[in-house]
Amino acid sequence: MNPLASALRRTRQARTCLAAPVPPCRKRTAQAPGDIGSVMERQRAFFATGATIDVDFRLRALKRLDEAIRSHEAEIKSALRQDLGKSSFEGYLCEIGLTLSELGYQTSHLRRWARPRHVLPDLANFPSSYRVVPEPYGVTLVMSPWNYPFMLALEPLIGAVAAGNCCVVKPSAYSPATSALIARILRETFEPGHVDVVLGGRAENAELLEQRFDYIFFTGSVEVGKLVQQKAARHLTPVTLELGGKSPCVIARDADLDVAATRVAFGKWLNVGQTCVAPDYVLVDEAVEMEFAEKLAAAAARMYGADALGNPDYGHLVNEKHFKRVSSLIDPAKVVYGGRVSPETLQVEPTIMMGCSGDDPAMQQEIFGPVLPIISVRSMDEAEAFVKGREKPLALYLFTRDKQLERRFLGHVPFGGGCVNDTIVHLATSRMGFGGVGASGMGAYHGRRSFETFSHLKSVLKKGTWCDLPLRYQPYSAAKLSLVRLFLR
Template sequence: MHTATNRTSEARQSEEIRRIFNLQQQHQHIVARSTAGERIAKLKRLHAAMMRYRDEINKAVWEDLRKSPTESSISELGVVNGEIRHTIRHLRGWMRPKRVGTPLALFGTASRIHYEPKGVCLVLSPWNFPFNLSLSPVVSAVAAGNCVILKPSEHAPHSAALMRKIIGECFPPEEVAMFEGDAEVAQELLKLPFNHVFFTGSPEVGKIVMREAAQHLASVTLELGGKNPTIVDETADLDEAAAKIAWLKGMNGGQSCIAVDYVLVQEQVHDRLVGKIAQHLGKFYGADSEARMASPDLCRMIHERHFQRVQALLHDAQERGAQVAFGGFSDADTRYIEPTVLTRVPEEARIWGEETFGPVMLVRPYRDLKEALDFINARPRPLAMYIWSAHRDRIARVLAETRNGDVTVNDCGAHFYNPELPFGGINYSGIGKTHGKFGFLEFCNARGVLRQNRIYALTTPFLPPYRKHGGLVKTLLEGVVKWF
């Protein structure tokens, strides 16, 4: 009976998904013609709702992740509202057709780029920053004039329930709708011919999303992750570097796609940096393991499976000879893992082969910069990289000889908060860019439009049969080849 009930419920949800999708397809042509003012009004409604429910947002994120209200205000509410405000300020300019140059051979024509919505878009969002990574792409999609279906992670149910309420108050379902559920709901959605799919999550699931989107030749944005390196040389401000590394690794319990995963430090300052990282972790979260476990500023692992995964990586590294320079304590009942610093981690340890996505950091010394760069380049291209140095030439060399999504120099994570910068990975760490104008463009089709005047058209002399023009065609072709 229970199984039959479940099947009935799933069938009803499947029908509702298709009904809403069809409704959005029919309505999309109206939304596509919306003015900048109409789109801005929608974004203002969302901004007002986020402010109205800010206490409930902090509470929901606490219940899902045990994230402190201060951290939630910065990384959830602050990011989304900042994205909305930036978009409102610049949307009219982004929407305006852009005039571009025309080659001499096309004299008499005018060329422009029109930024048009892609259509009906699907946003599949993760659990680690439930409001931020769900609503920021929705902001970009709405600004670009699209209809959107959002499917947030089932692992942050309190956040998802509140998000559904907010979206329901701000948008009619024919413009923005949301469906909750597990991977089966995502699979059901991916069967539909969306015009664009925006996914945030792991590379493994990203490959599945891309494969399913390819069935309909839908464009994709994949915001993935990677094993993010940090380089610290002997000229760096070690105390500042240690503080920022410790802060970014502690944020969200290390469950962040831009977290520091490992640190490559010049060997003569290795011990000093490790000591300072430990010092700052103790200052931030508590002087001993008991105090740190009681800290209201440390998140828990999202669920039991993820807790066991991070624990397995940590134990494997220790069994292979890694040394715990700080932390190491965990509590299975509360899914708590203490901020942990590992040194002397053998390269064959599993933790070198995958993104940790937890509060475990590796520190490895290097002799010269070439060794550090070779180590980074031997691995898949990461989402973020951090460089700590007072040496301009070294910074320039690292930027020139590595490839990754984005970089912050002499700070950690700051690039994420600048809406003027593109955010996104490359290859293994993602496809496409988001934030600000780059997010708007990700949900647009850049449509080239050339207007020919009535006096002269370049193509007229080339109409067949070509032999009737004699040598004229040859002469014109030589000019075209020369001046195009």
């Protein structure tokens, strides 16, 4: 049976489900973080010992973390299932496995990264040598979100420790089981003062942001990111902001639609759409719009079954507030696949909407859920203008066989990072940095970029004493100026 035709017959049922009452928010019990002022004092004192400067010390700490993650794998999967309904497979694929991969990459390259890097000197400073010396910032803060609560807390921490910093980790209060387990793992692994964990909610976040850190790494919403930058500015603290936005997926008429549909379905409905780089909307050439939508619906049905809400490997939205927000973005009149919701389990079916425009409610905010609007465009020029007319996205995905079109989008459309003929997987490597631009964030991490993010790269010039050219010293003369012009041009 045609998935679109089948879904259209369920429109009335989708409207009924959308109108169902949503239960009141469940109360969370926040764990007291202790005295944050004492934590800061302990961190400052630990960094002052100079222990973290030793690369062997850093490597031993990272090795202990690797062993701890492996020994707690079953508990991590269980916590992720409790917080987000993640399957065991997805928990390893998207959280544990990526974290271990980043750990392995950091430890295998750390000695080389930590060495001073020599730079070829120029004649203007003859005789001299140049080098860039990485040094840790000091006491750093990592504030992580709830959607990938394990990976997005641990991966920045790995970079901070590899670079020789002390670090305070603040996991999200919206993923309490995983956050509590992170606290236990890190307290078992690191010495107090080297790495500390603060649990809690908004009050603890606010108190942490009043402290003077040497570097802040924040992953979360644009609104909170602005607050973090505002607070950091009081102390001129540098920040990395990994935010979000509406990441477009562009389907050209020459795209391999079978591959595009499968990979868009994977990227969109992974973690029930609660992914900062998930395709937030699709711009598709009108010539292939219907064919792509049919293949996308078929891919969703193939992956999640006829009843996704009954699939034990299909997760749920993080809380009632988020569930209500995402549910409100569904326009039953435009739903061609999915549309059902379950207030009892906080689930929203993989949902495709067609006939959408930039004025739809779903296009006014980052969806961060399993609802995907499709917008038809007459040309790739129109698609390019649509994307460039909005805030710079964290990711962009282009499906095409046309090399010229690929070069055009990569060269002329600003975005944080992305893929050609795939989605999401550009962040699953330690060999390239990952980060946003404009409203989608600033700074980058993963691999060497993580090490450099948490390091001050100190430029040092060492001048020889056996020769001291008099050009720069007074008294000045026309002859000296001629020589200066020769060197500095």
